[in-house]
Amino acid sequence: MMLNTLISWVNTNSHSSHLEGIEKMRALLKDSFSRLNGDIEEISLPPYKKITSRGVFEEVEVGKALRITKRREAPFQVFLGGHMDTVYTKEDPFQKARFENETLLIGPGAADMKGGLLVMLEALLKFEKHPLSQKIGWEIFINTDEEIGSPSSRFYFEKVAKQFEVALLFEPGFPDGAIAEKRKGSLNIYAIAHGKTAHVGRDFEKGKNAIGIICNFATEIQKLLSLEKGIQLNLGSIQGGGPLNVIPDLAILGLNGRVETLEELNLLKEAFNRFTSHELSFFEVSIRPPKGSNHFFELLKKVASQIGEPLILRETGGTCDGNLLESFGLPSIDALGPIGGHLHTEHEYLDITSLEKRINLTTHLLMELAQGAL
Ligand SMILES: [Zn+2]
Numbered sequence: 414m415m416l417n418t419l420i421s422w423v424n425t426n427s428h429s430s431h432l433e434g435i436e437k438m439r440a441l442l443k444d445s446f447s448r449l450n451g452d453i454e455e456i457s458l459p460p461y462k463k464i465t466s467r468g469v470f471e472e473v474e475v476g477k478a479l480r481i482t483k484r485r486e487a488p489f490q491v492f493l494g495g496h497m498d499t500v501y502t503k504e505d506p507f508q509k510a511r512f513e514n515e516t517l518l519i520g521p522g523a524a525d526m527k528g529g530l531l532v533m534l535e536a537l538l539k540f541e542k543h544p545l546s547q548k549i550g551w552e553i554f555i556n557t558d559e560e561i562g563s564p565s566s567r568f569y570f571e572k573v574a575k576q577f578e579v580a581l582l583f584e585p586g587f588p589d590g591a592i593a594e595k596r597k598g599s600l601n602i603y604a605i606a607h608g609k610t611a612h613v614g615r616d617f618e619k620g621k622n623a624i625g626i627i628c629n630f631a632t633e634i635q636k637l638l639s640l641e642k643g644i645q646l647n648l649g650s651i652q653g654g655g656p657l658n659v660i661p662d663l664a665i666l667g668l669n670g671r672v673e674t675l676e677e678l679n680l681l682k683e684a685f686n687r688f689t690s691h692e693l694s695f696f697e698v699s700i701r702p703p704k705g706s707n708h709f710f711e712l713l714k715k716v717a718s719q720i721g722e723p724l725i726l727r728e729t730g731g732t733c734d735g736n737l738l739e740s741f742g743l744p745s746i747d748a749l750g751p752i753g754g755h756l757h758t759e760h761e762y763l764d765i766t767s768l769e770k771r772i773n774l775t776t777h778l779l780m781e782l783a784q785g786a787l
Pocket residue numbers: 496525526559584585733
């Protein structure tokens with residue numbers, strides 16, 4: 414029953430930009446999560462800004478998020494977060510779940526994070542049966558733009574962060590079972606070079622080559638940042654140019670920076686500022702500050718040892734909405750989902766045997782929170 418639900422979720426394509434798929438997914442989730450008897454609402458998210466390959470800004474709609482709340486009048490409030498979107502487009506050949514063997518389910522979003530949503534649901538169902546559940550209130554918030562950096566739902570996180578004591582998120586655990594504790598910060602940004610077009614044969618000296626501007630910039634910023642050990646900068650995409658006898662007037666370079674500290678994040682932003690000119694501008698797509706540990710990990714350790722679950726905590730370069738929530742002042746434990754691997758590839762898998770274990774861990778964590786809230 415539990416696995417059938419998960420398979421129906423996995424088989425429903427819900428790429429962040431596939432709004433029809435997101436709608437179907439949301440309907441399935443609404444149906445499953447109605448078992449919690451909470452108040453269910455759809456939450457509209459504002460559109461986000463995107464830059465096209467022609468250098469034009471466009472507003473992009475994202476699907477509505479799903480919110481389910483219960484006992485919001487209780488003094489101790491827990492935020493349970495997840496995302497229904499995945500990275501697999503509706504054209505991707507990877508669309509369906511299949512069993513690799515008795516323990517592995519392969520499928521788009523099987524672990525990241527439809528499996529995580531299942532853990533959230535089942536843990537809450539168990540928790541709600543316990544008398545302690547009456548002591549705390551909770552909100553489930555499932556967004557639709559996490560995989561593109563939450564450009565639309567970050568506003569919601571900022572708005573509500575202060576209303577909760579702790580956030581539990583259900584990103585997958587590592588293949589060895591480890592749970593992410595500290596996370597790097599991440600910045601997605603586009604550098605846009607504005608040149609001047611001209612015919613190569615007739616007016617070469619009248620042109621200004623935008624690809625040349627971008628190449629110089631890429632070399633210079635990498636040189637500059639190579640001195641800052643904690644900062645990683647990936648030149649992720651490049652667009653521009655056309656016929657080879659025309660000097661291109663536009664080139665766009667997409668970059669992803671990863672940092673360990675807030676200082677490094679500021680250094681990175683300053684570095685971009687330094688290169689800003691009439692020929693070169695920047696467009697920040699999404700930002701997630703680095704995330705440290707918090708005192709709720711002590712509670713998690715205690716709960717894990719009580720139920721005899723080995724617990725490995727790890728630092729990771731990957732980011733998630735836990736980074737955002739924590740930056741808005743809400744302490745987060747964000748990798749309570751099941752064990753999975755090869756995320757964001759056609760080999761994404763979920764370790765089915767980890768589902769029960771993670772459900773149990775979260776149920777007990779909720780009980781411990783409720784006990785503490787007495
Ligand atoms: Zn995820």
